[in-house]
Amino acid sequence: MKKKLLSKQAFFLYYLVIMVSVSVVAYSLSTGITGRTKKGSNPGCMCHGSQLSAGVSVTISGPDSIATGDTANFSLTISGGPLVVGGTNIASWSGDLNIADATLRKQNGELTHVAPLSPVSGTVTFNFKYTAPANPGSDTIYATSLSSDNTGSTTGDQWNFAENKVINVYSSTGIINNGTTVESYSLMQNFPNPFNPVTKISFSIPESGVTKLIVRDSAGRIIATLVNEELSAGLYDYILDGSNLSSGIYFYTLSSGDVNITKKMVLTK
Incomplete structure (x- = not known):
């Protein structure tokens, strides 16, 4: 009787650990997460490994200069690593970020993926919009992105930071x-x-x-x-x-x- 009770407890603990692990993976991969760029206090995809991978390339593309209050289109591209699917977290220091399509969602002023995207020709691309602040100066867009093998385990995943995108915000008055x-x-x-x-x-x-x-x-x-x-x-x-x-x-x-x-x-x- 005692042996059966211990066996049931062990099974319950095993089941609990599995469900928690699956929940963490599902949250981090399927719905995205914010606060993981260099802007935040906890940068990096730590649930997918404590070390960034230089084999993953993350690039932010868009204008280098934008007039105060103007909106411009930007894109973020992920390549390298296992890249069966890719996800991202994008933040800006003072400008306003907004979605350009249904692949991203806005949370706490930042952007993250709705669901991980499959690559096209070896890259995953997310498109978004950036609106410059009202005052001229410099602003920065940050990003952290994940290259996942999509196995349901985080052990084969890799991630990296994008090079910060510095934007010259200029006055439109000449x-x-x-x-x-x-x-x-x-x-x-x-x-x-x-x-x-x-x-x-x-x-x-x-x-x-x-x-x-x-x-x-x-x-x-x-x-x-x-x-x-x-x-x-x-x-x-x-x-x-x-x-x-x-x-x-x-x-x-x-x-x-x-x-x-x-x-x-x-x-x-």
């Missing part, structure tokens, strides 16, 4: 007066350079006067007059959107007072 006192005329190198399609040109003028900022192509033709007005002394930023320009080398010139300064920039699409 020229910005930084309100800084300056002592000389200067024209800074645009940033980023090369750029696609947005870059920032900074310049300073020590006294008020008619100021021009023009862009020429490699043949010397004026293709854009960015500034042509009376400006007070100070440090200025101009946000140039080159969406309507072709890839190539361009020259931008600051003219104010008796000063003319020219620098080169490269648009790469």
